Amino acid sequence: MNCSCEYSKENLLKRISEIQFVCTELNLYMDTHPDDMAAKEDFACYASELQDLIGKYEELYDPLLGFGLSVPKAGSWVRSAWPWE
Amino acid sequence: MWIYQKKLEFPVDIKCPDVKMAKALLAQYGGPDSELAAGVRYLTQRFTMPDDRCRATLNDIGTEELAHWEMLGTMIYQCLRGASASEIEAAGMAGYFTMHDKGVFPCDPNGVPFTAAYIQSTGDPIADILEDLAAEQKARATYEHLMTLTDNPDIIEPLRFLRQREVNHYQRFGECLQILQEIIPNNNVRYKNQFAECCTI
Ligand SMILES: [Fe+2]
Numbered sequence: 001m002n003c004s005c006e007y008s009k010e011n012l013l014k015r016i017s018e019i020q021f022v023c024t025e026l027n028l029y030m031d032t033h034p035d036d037m038a039a040k041e042d043f044a045c046y047a048s049e050l051q052d053l054i055g056k057y058e059e060l061y062d063p064l065l066g067f068g069l070s071v072p073k074a075g076s077w078v079r080s081a082w083p084w085e
Numbered sequence: 086m087w088i089y090q091k092k093l094e095f096p097v098d099i100k101c102p103d104v105k106m107a108k109a110l111l112a113q114y115g116g117p118d119s120e121l122a123a124g125v126r127y128l129t130q131r132f133t134m135p136d137d138r139c140r141a142t143l144n145d146i147g148t149e150e151l152a153h154w155e156m157l158g159t160m161i162y163q164c165l166r167g168a169s170a171s172e173i174e175a176a177g178m179a180g181y182f183t184m185h186d187k188g189v190f191p192c193d194p195n196g197v198p199f200t201a202a203y204i205q206s207t208g209d210p211i212a213d214i215l216e217d218l219a220a221e222q223k224a225r226a227t228y229e230h231l232m233t234l235t236d237n238p239d240i241i242e243p244l245r246f247l248r249q250r251e252v253n254h255y256q257r258f259g260e261c262l263q264i265l266q267e268i269i270p271n272n273n274v275r276y277k278n279q280f281a282e283c284c285t286i
Contacts, residue, residue: 013092021094024149025253031141032260066089083093084159 012057016064019050087148094152095246099163099239104176106235107164108194113231113247114157115191115199118223120247124150126204126220130213136268139210139261143217146254153247158189160243210265217258225251 005011026043033039054064062075070077113119127147134140165173165187173182180196191199205216228248232241 014096017092017095024094028142028145028149028253028257031145032138032257032264034138034141062091064090064092066091069088077091080091083091083155084097084162 007056007060009057009061012053012061016050016053016057019046019053022046023050087151093156093159094149095156095243097156097159097163097239097243099160099166099237101237101239102166102168102172103164103235103237103240104168104172104178106231106237106240107161107168108176108178108181109231109234110157110161110164111192111194112227113224114154114161114189116193116197116227117203118220118227119191119193119199119203120150120154120157120224121191121199122203123147123220123224124154125201126206127217129204130206130217133206133208133210134213135210136261136264138264139214142257142261146257149250149254153250156243156247160240161189162187164240211262211269214258214262214265218255218262221251221255221258225255 023046026039030039058064058070059073062080063070063072063077066077115121124147127143131140131143134143207213225248228244232244
């Protein structure tokens with residue numbers, strides 16, 4: 001697989017992890033600062049980018065969420081690699 | 086409920102076996118200040134936490150700790166992957182191997198199994214949050230000890246990430262403590278009502 005390609009599995013997963021990390025940090029910050037408008041705006045922006053990236057990844061590769069929260073298109077829940085492998 | 090996301094929070098890819106580090110990493114998988122203890126501690130304390138913001142913090146940090154626990158399990162699994170019997174013996178893991186083979190088991194580096202006695206849920210919000218602040222500091226210190234034991238970047242990078250998370254969690258719990266100190270001695274209606282309710286039962 002060409003790792004320099006923007007939508008390679010590795011690059012997409014890395015980008016998802018980065019944006020999801022930003023969302024996790026903002027989420028924890030907003031837990032104790034629920035009325036911070038600037039954080040809310042940032043969160044909305046990053047959360048929608050995260051949704052787009054996850055949609056792209058699941059369309060091309062494997063489902064990321066179980067229990068019906070991902071609709072498996074390209075990959076399979078059971079046969080895609082587990083994260084410790 | 087929880088939904089599993091089939092990825093790690095931060096990538097772990099340890100290419101060569103390192104039994105000495107597998108043993109040391111057990112501290113954060115099944116020891117008193119482990120990610121498992123942190124997750125169970127926060128997720129069980131949240132039920133009686135009186136303020137929305139503090140409840141959310143316990144819920145969400147507790148959830149993130151489970152992702153950290155998975156990272157530790159992955160690191161231990163990969164550090165043991167491909168290790169020979171003599172490497173296991175040389176690293177002082179013969180006892181562990183006898184009982185668990187290369188299975189990942191929640192115990193500390195000396196084989197002491199995980200126990201709920203490591204945590205508290207006092208029902209007293211200030212006491213609980215103070216325990217959580219201490220837990221984050223103890224985990225941070227443990228990560229620093231672990232980082233002095235290896236120079237393998239495959240192991241150091243995830244440890245650096247996990248150490249920094251403890252610092253950020255500590256910051257959030259500090260804010261929770263401040264929130265609680267503001268609301269509890271004053272006229273916090275919800276807390277008072279809750280207290281009144283349980284006293285009339
Ligand atoms: Fe933590």
